[in-house]
Amino acid sequence: METSSSGPATTSSQPQTPVPPKPAPAALLWSLMQGFRGQYALAIAALLVFTAINYLIPLVGSATIDFALTSGVLPGVTTAAKVAPEAELSALLVSWMGGPELVRAHLWLPALVMVGLTVLAGLFSYLKGRFAAQASDGIVRRLKDRLYDHLQRLPTKYHDHAETGDLIQRCTSDVETLRLAISTQVVDISNAILLLLTALPVMLLLDGRMTAISFVLVVPIVLFGYIYVGRVKHLFREVDEAEGQVTRVVQENLTGLRVVRAFARQGFEIDKFAKPNRLYRDRSLRLLRLMAWYWSTSDFIVLIQQGIVLIAGAWFISQGTLSVGTLFAFIMFLNMLLWPVRQMGRTLTDLGKATVALNRMGEILSEPEESKPNPAGVHPEPFKGGIEARDLVFDHDGKSAALNGISFTVCPGETLAILGPSGSGKSTIMHLLLRLYDYRSGSIHLDGQELTTLDRQWVRSQFSVVMQEPFLFSKTIGENIRLGRDGAAKEEIQEAARLADIHDTINTFSADYGTLVGERGVTLSGGQRQRVALARALLRETPVLLLDDALSAVDAETEATILDALRSRHGQRTTLVIAHRLSTLAHADRVIVLDKGLIIQEGRPVDLLKQEGLYRRLWTIQNAAQEEILEDERLAAAAPAASAAPTPTPFSASR
Ligand SMILES: Nc1ncnc2c1ncn2[C@@H]1O[C@H](COP(=O)(O)OP(=O)(O)OP(=O)(O)O)[C@@H](O)[C@H]1O
Numbered sequence: 001m002e003t004s005s006s007g008p009a010t011t012s013s014q015p016q017t018p019v020p021p022k023p024a025p026a027a028l029l030w031s032l033m034q035g036f037r038g039q040y041a042l043a044i045a046a047l048l049v050f051t052a053i054n055y056l057i058p059l060v061g062s063a064t065i066d067f068a069l070t071s072g073v074l075p076g077v078t079t080a081a082k083v084a085p086e087a088e089l090s091a092l093l094v095s096w097m098g099g100p101e102l103v104r105a106h107l108w109l110p111a112l113v114m115v116g117l118t119v120l121a122g123l124f125s126y127l128k129g130r131f132a133a134q135a136s137d138g139i140v141r142r143l144k145d146r147l148y149d150h151l152q153r154l155p156t157k158y159h160d161h162a163e164t165g166d167l168i169q170r171c172t173s174d175v176e177t178l179r180l181a182i183s184t185q186v187v188d189i190s191n192a193i194l195l196l197l198t199a200l201p202v203m204l205l206l207d208g209r210m211t212a213i214s215f216v217l218v219v220p221i222v223l224f225g226y227i228y229v230g231r232v233k234h235l236f237r238e239v240d241e242a243e244g245q246v247t248r249v250v251q252e253n254l255t256g257l258r259v260v261r262a263f264a265r266q267g268f269e270i271d272k273f274a275k276p277n278r279l280y281r282d283r284s285l286r287l288l289r290l291m292a293w294y295w296s297t298s299d300f301i302v303l304i305q306q307g308i309v310l311i312a313g314a315w316f317i318s319q320g321t322l323s324v325g326t327l328f329a330f331i332m333f334l335n336m337l338l339w340p341v342r343q344m345g346r347t348l349t350d351l352g353k354a355t356v357a358l359n360r361m362g363e364i365l366s367e368p369e370e371s372k373p374n375p376a377g378v379h380p381e382p383f384k385g386g387i388e389a390r391d392l393v394f395d396h397d398g399k400s401a402a403l404n405g406i407s408f409t410v411c412p413g414e415t416l417a418i419l420g421p422s423g424s425g426k427s428t429i430m431h432l433l434l435r436l437y438d439y440r441s442g443s444i445h446l447d448g449q450e451l452t453t454l455d456r457q458w459v460r461s462q463f464s465v466v467m468q469e470p471f472l473f474s475k476t477i478g479e480n481i482r483l484g485r486d487g488a489a490k491e492e493i494q495e496a497a498r499l500a501d502i503h504d505t506i507n508t509f510s511a512d513y514g515t516l517v518g519e520r521g522v523t524l525s526g527g528q529r530q531r532v533a534l535a536r537a538l539l540r541e542t543p544v545l546l547l548d549d550a551l552s553a554v555d556a557e558t559e560a561t562i563l564d565a566l567r568s569r570h571g572q573r574t575t576l577v578i579a580h581r582l583s584t585l586a587h588a589d590r591v592i593v594l595d596k597g598l599i600i601q602e603g604r605p606v607d608l609l610k611q612e613g614l615y616r617r618l619w620t621i622q623n624a625a626q627e628e629i630l631e632d633e634r635l636a637a638a639a640p641a642a643s644a645a646p647t648p649t650p651f652s653a654s655r
Contacts, residue, residue, distance in 0.1 A: 225345030470533030472521030
């Protein structure tokens with residue numbers, strides 16, 4: 001094995017994934033609708049039938065009034081009016097119901113027909129809603145899957161900078177906004193347009209003058225809605241952003257609850273929350289005010305429109321140029337038409353909101369995934385665990401380099417320890433090995449194969465890792481360990497736990513391996529968490545084991561037991577150990593000492609002890625501290641038993 005440190009290398013081997021263009025909201029929606037378009041077509045078909053039935057209901061009412069109740073001739077209405085097409089239509093409908101005589105004798109008949117038609121309309125309305133809901137739920141499920149899947153594949157760098165609260169909001173409330181839009185509003189707007197387009201010819205057939213009067217204020221209503229949408233659009237984005245800020249603060253606060261309490265920062269946190277919360281309230285209020293203004297004004301216009309039709313109709317009837325039935329039909333048509341038209345402003349607004357949501361989700365989906373491996377790269381099979389790093393250079397932010405060109409080699413089965421001050425780049429080496437980040441230049445070879453040409457999933461499947469801050473899922477201890485290897489038998493889980501010296505502790509818990517560990521493992525102590533994470537890694541049985549300060553929270557005795565267990569398996573897998581405690585590193589085959597991203601010392605632990613340098617300095621400091629404690633204990637034991645003075649603690653005695 002050899003190690004060396006040299007200056008930055010020049011080779012850059014990082015494949016770049018081209019940034020895909022951000023999809024337009026409509027294009028994104030269209031692609032998501034694939035496979036559900038048929039259901040939407042059925043929803044539209046049901047809507048068409050629903051609309052047709054809705055036209056029939058006022059026409060039946062109108063025909064009954066004009067023919068069945070007045071023998072086809074209304075007082076004051078000229079014969080000419082009766083030969084008009086609408087009269088023929090009414091006559092036809094009455095004859096379908098059995099003729100004027102029968103209808104007149106049995107008035108419940110047209111009532112029954114109208115009720116029957118209403119029930120039928122309800123049935124088609126249900127079918128319309130059902131098909132639309134089925135399609136939209138399918139689309140939303142697909143979108144959530146796609147978002148979640150994409151988030152899993154985004155580079156670690158993206159997650160370093162993304163705000164979790166904001167991402168959660170995009171994957172939940174933004175998706176919900178879209179679901180509402182495509183399940184109801186798309187159908188609503190189709191309904192309104194369809195009604196407008198089809199009502200016009202039917203109304204014209206009934207009475208041209210009344211049609212013109214009925215539409216007098218429709219144009220202003222539509223214009224008004226258009227202006228409103230223009231003004232309200234940007235407000236939606238602002239409200240959405242403010243909501244995101246609120247979510248972010250809550251999420252951060254709940255994650256760091258213990259720190260907040262330990263530092264008695266609740267007051268500060270409450271104040272911190274008040275600011276985005278106020279902003280959200282102010283923006284929502286502005287939005288609500290605008291909406292209230294729109295609703296009240298448009299309601300006023302709609303009522304005026306109905307009033308105008310009523311007055312004009314009454315005038316035409318008094319002049320003998322309009323039948324009561326036709327006025328009845330117009331009033332019903334207006335009711336059918338005006339409310340959806342007025343609703344259009346709101347529907348368009350909600351659609352605007354959905355467009356904003358779709359845009360925000362499109363932003364995530366257009367983020368480039370982790371770069372794909374070079375197709376020519378063939379991974380070593382089987383991988384024996386040989387690692388060779390050459391002139392490795394890496395920086396997180398393009399400014400200060402975390403690694404400045406380091407080289408080392410680990411042969412299969414060897415244990416390499418990495419030591420160095422905080423921030424010297426130790427964890428970075430592990431992150432690069434796991435391909436969490438791609439290095440800027442230099443190379444890493446696994447059994448001679450360049451890392452960046454290998455599939456990330458394959459690379460990660462070759463390593464077992466215990467991270468510096470072990471993360472446990474809110475599951476049972478057994479399930480957390482089994483994450484290391486799906487399908488592992490109970491005995492294998494227990495064996496891994498024994499190796500990590502946590503088996504006996506687990507057995508003292510109320511439900512032993514079935515004990516729930518709480519979110520992020522909060523119900524366990526730091527050392528227990530680390531040992532469960534270690535058991536998880538040991539269960540994995542991969543060619544390489546990475547331990548990043550994995551025993552820092554474990555007491556010295558337990559640490560010694562674990563290290564003994566690991567040593568008994570020495571040679572079975574390559575191991576890289578990061579630690580600040582030299583006792584953890586003492587049995588490594590080799591140690592590299594890092595400082596500011598450079599290797600400043602390297603060699604066997606015993607050789608490093610003989611050299612002047614950081615390793616020996618740390619050894620001296622750590623041993624001196626230990627010696628001091630032992631000396632304190634010796635002095636305390638030697639103190640006269642009869643002394644009335646309290647027994648000095650190791651920290652208070654003779655300093
Ligand atoms: N996600 C990140 N974004 C930006 N800079 C980072 C990030 N992670 C680490 N760094 C920086 O990279 C450098 C090396 O960090 P690294 O975590 O490798 O240090 P370390 O030697 O493992 O330290 P410690 O012993 O404290 O764990 C540090 O200067 C750190 O500030």
